[in-house]
Amino acid sequence: MNLPRTVALPYYLGCPVWTCSHWCGSVYGPQAKRPQWLHEYTRTFNTVEGNSTFYALPKLDVAKRWAEEAASGFQFAFKFPQNISHIPRLQHTPQDLNDFLEFLSVFAEKQVLGDTFLQLPPHCDFRDFQTLQRLLRSLPPEWNFAVETRHADWFDEGEYETQFCGLLRELGMSRVLFDSRPLYSRPAADEAERVSQSRKPKSPFRDTVTNQRPMLRLVGRNRLEDIEGYLDQWSEKIALWLQSGLKPYIFTHTPDDRHAPQMAQRLHEKIRNRLPDLPEFQWPNQRQQPQQLDLF
Numbered sequence: 001m002n003l004p005r006t007v008a009l010p011y012y013l014g015c016p017v018w019t020c021s022h023w024c025g026s027v028y029g030p031q032a033k034r035p036q037w038l039h040e041y042t043r044t045f046n047t048v049e050g051n052s053t054f055y056a057l058p059k060l061d062v063a064k065r066w067a068e069e070a071a072s073g074f075q076f077a078f079k080f081p082q083n084i085s086h087i088p089r090l091q092h093t094p095q096d097l098n099d100f101l102e103f104l105s106v107f108a109e110k111q112v113l114g115d116t117f118l119q120l121p122p123h124c125d126f127r128d129f130q131t132l133q134r135l136l137r138s139l140p141p142e143w144n145f146a147v148e149t150r151h152a153d154w155f156d157e158g159e160y161e162t163q164f165c166g167l168l169r170e171l172g173m174s175r176v177l178f179d180s181r182p183l184y185s186r187p188a189a190d191e192a193e194r195v196s197q198s199r200k201p202k203s204p205f206r207d208t209v210t211n212q213r214p215m216l217r218l219v220g221r222n223r224l225e226d227i228e229g230y231l232d233q234w235s236e237k238i239a240l241w242l243q244s245g246l247k248p249y250i251f252t253h254t255p256d257d258r259h260a261p262q263m264a265q266r267l268h269e270k271i272r273n274r275l276p277d278l279p280e281f282q283w284p285n286q287r288q289q290p291q292q293l294d295l296f
Contacts, residue, residue, distance in 0.1 A: 008073050009279065010242055012114065012249040013268060014047035015260040022258035026283045042071040044283060045264070047114055049217075049251050050078035054119070057081060057103050067110040075114025076107050077215075077249060086121045090131045101140065108143060115213055115249055117146040117176055122201070126153040126160040136171055146215045146249075148176030155204040168210040174249075175210045178203050179234075180219040182227040183255070193221060196255035207237060214241060215249040222259050224266050231263075235270035242275060
């Protein structure tokens, strides 16, 4: 049974993973064992990127366990499997899509299914627009979806981009805002940053909102002082979103996952400086009384 969550942020904040041994003593309790990590993560953050589904779908009994372990109010943001998103011309099989929707239904039933995002590969251009449109229109309208693009066609500031964003607005889906500018703002300072810079795309920057749940995937660096200016910019934007009634999903990426929670904490602090009524971000071991209400 999901534990009740009586205090909630007006937005979703999370990391790209929920398992990292370096988080013991912060995201997890100091003595937390691996089987406890997901539950403890969900008591600190209220969403996570479910990137593992890109590579393979877990069995349904695993999905049910994940859904049961999540604290009330938590939302999983799973990524579409690559056998749907990354094959040429999006020509997936109906069975592949049905299997994924069956997997998602486990989380929907437990009310822990957030925005599921379709990440299109670099080779997917506007020639695939009609196929993309058919896929998006076939998805369950009662669930929430987001789309991330990589090819230049989707950033043409003209007909292609206008049609793409118009489709998302019509369907109530969000355009994933992928911002890797902080990562590339200076040369790599360590091996993790070098690897990240060799793999992460330099997609054109956009802050286009197409529904009530904009999704931001912000790629930073391991030293937070190197990206203070970007955190300032985004905290201002996110505060304006919240003031206008939007409920965004914000995911903080760092080249070394160990730093992602601190990046999220710092971003939240900056948003809270603009919106003082937001609850303070605290790690579990900072909560002084066992009965104290969760902050997220």
